[in-house]
Amino acid sequence: MTKIINDHRGHLERCIVHHYVSQLKNGTLQNWIHSLTRLKHTKDLALINYIHATRRYNEANFLSLLPDTFSHQSLSSLSLCGYTLIGPHAFSKCKNLKTLKLINIFISQASVLSGFLAAFPFLEVILLTVNFLTPHGVLKIDNNSLTFLQLSFPNDIDRMEVYATCLNILDIDCRFINAMRDNFILVAPNIQEEKNIWHELLGSNFDDMRRSGCLSVSVDITDPKEMGILKEVLLRYWTKLVMELEIFFKKNKATREKGETSASNKTHEKPFPKTGLCFYNERLYNFDG
Template sequence: MDKSISSTEGEMVHVEVINTDDYISKLSNDLLLEILSKSSTEEVIKTSILSKRWGNVWKKTPCLCLDMRRIVKTTTLLPGVFHQAANSVTKVIQDHCGHLERCTIYHDSRQCENGMLEFWIQSLVNVKHIKDLTLENFSPGSKSNNRSNVTLDLPPRSFSHPRLTSLSLSQYNLKAPHAFLVCWNLKNLKLIGISSEVEVFNAVLVACTSLEVLALEITCHRKYGILKIDNHNLKFLYLSCSRIKGVEVSSPSLDIISIGSLSCEMENFIIASPRLHFNRNYWATGKVFPHTSYYISCPYQGEASIGHEIMMNGSNVCMKMFASMSVSVDLTNAKEVEMLRQVLAVWPGDMQEVEILFKSNNAARKESESSIGNTQNAFWEDTKPFPSAQFCAYTVWLSNFSGSNEEFALASRMIMQGTVARCMIIKPSTVSPANKLEIEAAIARLKELPKGHENLRIVMF
């Protein structure tokens, strides 16, 4: 604070007194850890030199991100630095003494000699009891499909600790499935840039019986086998598979399947999932655009929709410009309509096409949804663009169109507010001759509406 004092000549002199109390260091460890959670692991560890008070605080952070990409990039001419960086990672893991929830390690293949990678996995999984583990191998300047020069040949049950629920591996050769034996603990598995034999992948998937989220970006050594995914708990599936002869998916609980790229033909892709039956799919666009099929459903009260959370946080790599999407929604259920709006609104760019398949409004609903789920008239009277002013699809398919008030309201908003740019294709539901006249009348009214895009065509399929 400022203070005023008198000098010998009677002049007033202003002196600023600086308060040197370190209030931050006086906070509890929980609050300090909350502050540190906003910083990188490198910055967090550096706080240990601030004072004795800060010396061990970082060791209790619940999340570690050990990123050696920057170190390797700036020291490519000093091979010894690779091993020093690996030793530093080992020391950080060993020194950490708190409750560790999540750890991410980006490493170079040269940092995994002499069993170093195996030691990290053993320490994190079986000693630290990590819940969420991400390991990514990288090589600066290499193409993504040429980086898998680290072969994982780990001891049996390396990933089978009951506390480990989420595992992500990137850019490795997988020699055998032994590390995944009895992996009932895993709920979330991502294998990105992984190469192996199709039998190894199938053995891994058989061992992981409790998966709810599965992302596979894989390359098979030989194009002869069938990838088999049989899991009754699976909610979200992403596939991008090269050198694969076919895929068989059996998952009655599956809400979302995203296909980035598949080398097999449509007749060799078999899916047994009662919810995911759409008129449009990955092959309908000529295997040009990634495609996502999404059956929108409201979870039980108090539960989260796993697939919807993935779509909303951008974890679905198919969410990109010019992708295509099929969604199934009940327009009489406000929750489902809002989930549709949310997903389309967060899409990162223009969509090539979107198919909206209307569920039967007469389908039985759960008792908990019967009243609170019903849409209100005010929802359709809202003048805001649907789903947002930024979203645009070149082609919109409206499947199972019955001409209901909700369907007409949604279609009219898309037409007038510029949501659909080139063509709206309406595929009527199977109805009686009397209802056919009603549907045709609704489509005629849609064609008469002012259009957000002048050259928009509205056709009946």
């Protein structure tokens, strides 16, 4: 691995590193990250800790790295999988990061995760699949740069607060939160309506165990980029689930000339698959036909 990194010429757009715990402890992983960020200017870095299922709670999986490990200006996307996080030390001064993915991560409690996320003021995309070693607690996410948020927690927390003025897509597994109306606070003008779907769902009981979550999005259907993102989210996460779907239609960003059509209106391309998407309920806001 070290030879491959050293022999590579030029910069890297993306790199995925699978490693063993021993390479984390002896400094090998630290050296790889340094080379990949400082020398190869990698933009998208994913680190995957190879651990046996029975050893996930082992202290050996603590992600202990030097301060400012991920602060290089070239690094904009970071994905971590299979670690126990003990603090934000390695993530200090990470104003460069726009995307953060924490997958199969163990962390002590919700409040620690709140402080951890606060160290990333300019994140636009957050994906969290996190196990709390101590259940319950309060999770707070306050980020005015955030546009995409995906949350999945297998255990309960007492309260969750999300403050994100630019949030356009919220993808959340609402089973993790106690069924009380006031336990989920969402301040996101782009997707929150007077009759918010989350308040209803938090007090509901579902007999159909296939139903796995809810998706709320704000989208301009004339914008090919936004429609592409929505399509990717649906195809990647929701094709095998029964879900609630809430769509808030944004006003067109620019008025088209008479006779002009959307760039995404292609007769040979179907925007979404015919099968695989099943909606328990749909809510459409601000739809003008």
